[in-house]
């Protein structure tokens with residue numbers, strides 16, 4: 001796998017944001033950023049808070065840092081419906097493209113690999129835009145839910 005450069009790129013963006021907004025440098029933010037860059041993407045605030053327990057960071061610090069990273073455009077936050085609304089976060093400075101197939105009935109998420117799609121995206125050209133990585137979600141119904149649906153009929 002190609003080396004992931006998301007941490008240095010995100011750290012650079014954090015430093016610019018801190019300078020522009022007259023905020024203080026804190027080691028905690030860099031620790032959280034390092035943790036995020038090592039996590040599978042996307043992730044939830046709960047998953048991050050769980051991983052940050054070993055760093056002895058308070059939940060409030062983790063949540064405040066998440067919000068700051070969204071403001072600094074290091075992370076993209078989006079809502080996913082899975083019975084309840086779940087907010088997920090994803091690094092915008094990431095290098096790794098990924099594709100997920102999501103069951104819209106039970107919310108099950110599976111990482112998927114599709115060489116044909118990777119090839120198509122890599123070959124696309126856009127005017128005034130240089131594409132980086134991508135995140136693709138395909139919604140549908142998993143095998144278990146399809147079987148349940150058939151049984152209900």
Ligand SMILES: [Zn+2]
Nearest residue numbers: 103106142145
């Ligand atoms: Zn399902």
